Amino acid sequence: MQAEILRTYGWNVDWGSRFMPFEREGLEPGRIIEENRQSFQVLSVYGERYAEVSGRFRFNARARQSLPAVGDWVALRPLLAEGPAIIEAILPRKTQFVRKVAGRQTEGQVVAANVDWVFIMMSLNRDFSLRRLERYLVLTWESGASPVIILSKSDLCQDKEAAAATINREVLGVPVHAISALTGEGLEEVQVYLDPGKTIVLLGSSGVGKSTLVNEFLGKPSLRTQPIRSDDDRGRHTTTTRQLIPLPCGSLVLDSPGMRELQLWEADEGMQTAFEEIETYARQCRFRDCRHRQEPGCAVREALATGTLKESRFESYEKLQRELSYLNLRQKGQAQRLEKQRWKKVSRLAKDRGLAKREGG
Numbered sequence: 001m002q003a004e005i006l007r008t009y010g011w012n013v014d015w016g017s018r019f020m021p022f023e024r025e026g027l028e029p030g031r032i033i034e035e036n037r038q039s040f041q042v043l044s045v046y047g048e049r050y051a052e053v054s055g056r057f058r059f060n061a062r063a064r065q066s067l068p069a070v071g072d073w074v075a076l077r078p079l080l081a082e083g084p085a086i087i088e089a090i091l092p093r094k095t096q097f098v099r100k101v102a103g104r105q106t107e108g109q110v111v112a113a114n115v116d117w118v119f120i121m122m123s124l125n126r127d128f129s130l131r132r133l134e135r136y137l138v139l140t141w142e143s144g145a146s147p148v149i150i151l152s153k154s155d156l157c158q159d160k161e162a163a164a165a166t167i168n169r170e171v172l173g174v175p176v177h178a179i180s181a182l183t184g185e186g187l188e189e190v191q192v193y194l195d196p197g198k199t200i201v202l203l204g205s206s207g208v209g210k211s212t213l214v215n216e217f218l219g220k221p222s223l224r225t226q227p228i229r230s231d232d233d234r235g236r237h238t239t240t241t242r243q244l245i246p247l248p249c250g251s252l253v254l255d256s257p258g259m260r261e262l263q264l265w266e267a268d269e270g271m272q273t274a275f276e277e278i279e280t281y282a283r284q285c286r287f288r289d290c291r292h293r294q295e296p297g298c299a300v301r302e303a304l305a306t307g308t309l310k311e312s313r314f315e316s317y318e319k320l321q322r323e324l325s326y327l328n329l330r331q332k333g334q335a336q337r338l339e340k341q342r343w344k345k346v347s348r349l350a351k352d353r354g355l356a357k358r359e360g361g
Contacts, residue, residue, distance in 0.1 A: 022075035069110035095144035100263035121204035124157035142270030196250030206258025
C-alpha cells in the first residue's frame with residue numbers, strides 16, 4: 001500500500017534500479033512535488049512531508065542547478081516521526097527544463113525535472129509571439145522532453161487556423177492544438193498525451209490558461225484561476241508555486257507560475273533541433289566556418305534570396321546564437337569564480353581543523 005503512493009507519482013522499475021545505490025546506503029525514495037523559494041514538499045511512502053536539503057548536499061552542490069526541483073526523485077534520510085525530511089541526493093534526471101534565472105545573475109534554474117511532455121501554452125490574443133515560441137522550443141528540445149504547442153483561448157481568435165498554419169510553416173514536426181476551455185474545443189485532442197505514469201509540465205506566460213487546463217484535466221475547479229485584464233489582454237498571476245498534481249487518468253501535470261522572462265541557458269542541441277532547416281542549409285555552405293554574410297557559396301544566403309528561408313526566422317536564429325555566445329563567456333567567468341571560492345572555503349576549513357587539533361594536543 002505504501003509503495004502504491006510512489007507509483008501514483010510515477011515510480012516504476014526503471015526508477016527502482018536507479019535508486020539501488022542509495023537503497024544500499026539505507027536511504028528512502030521520494031519525489032519533489034512542490035517548490036516555493038527553495039522550500040520543498042516531498043512525497044514518500046509515508047505521505048507528504050516538508051523537506052530540507054542536507055548540509056553536506058548543499059555544500060557539495062556546485063550550482064543552483066544541482067539542487068532539487070519539482071519532479072526530481074530524491075534519496076531521503078530515514079524519516080523520523082517528527083521534523084522535516086532530509087534530502088541527501090538527487091537521482092540522475094531523465095530530462096530537465098533549464099532557463100537562466102531572471103536578472104543579472106549567471107545561473108541556471110531547473111524549472112521542471114523528469115517530465116515527458118512540455119506543453120508550451122500561448123493564448124490566441126496579444127500573447128501570441130513566434131519569437132517567444134522559438135525560445136521555448138529551444139529549451140524544450142535541450143531538456144530531452146518532447147514539446148506540444150497549445151494555443152489557448154481559441155474562442156477569442158477569429159482566424160485560429162491561420163495562426164496554427166503560421167506555426168506549422170516555421171516549426172516542423174511539433175504538434176499544434178488550438179483549445180478553448182469555454183467551448184471545449186480541442187480538449188479531447190490534448191488528453192491523448194495523458195498516459196498513466198507520464199509527467200507533463202505546462203509552461204507559458206501568466207494568464208494563458210495553464211491552471212484552467214489543469215482543472216479541465218482534473219474534472220473539477222481545484223486550482224484558482226483569474227481572467228485576463230480587459231485593458232491590455234495581459235494575464236494575471238494565479239499560480240505562485242510549482243506543484244506536481246496527479247490526475248485521475250494516472251498521469252501527472254506540473255503547473256508552474258507564468259514566465260515574464262525566458263532567457264536561454266545551455267542549448268546547443270536545442271538550437272540545432274529548433275532551427276533544423278537553418279542548420280541543414282549551413283552544412284551545405286562551401287566553407288565550414290561560413291558566417292552567412294558575403295561568403296561565396298553560402299547556402300543560407302541563397303535560401304534567404306529565394307524566399308525558402310524567411311529573413312525574420314534567420315534573424316531570430318542569429319539573435320539567439322549571439323545570446324548563447326555571450327552567456328557562454330559569462331558562464332566561464334562564473335565557473336572560475338565559484339571554483340576559487342570553493343577552494344578558499346576548503347582551505348579555511350582545513351586550517352581551522354589544524355588549529356583545533358594543535359590546541360587540543
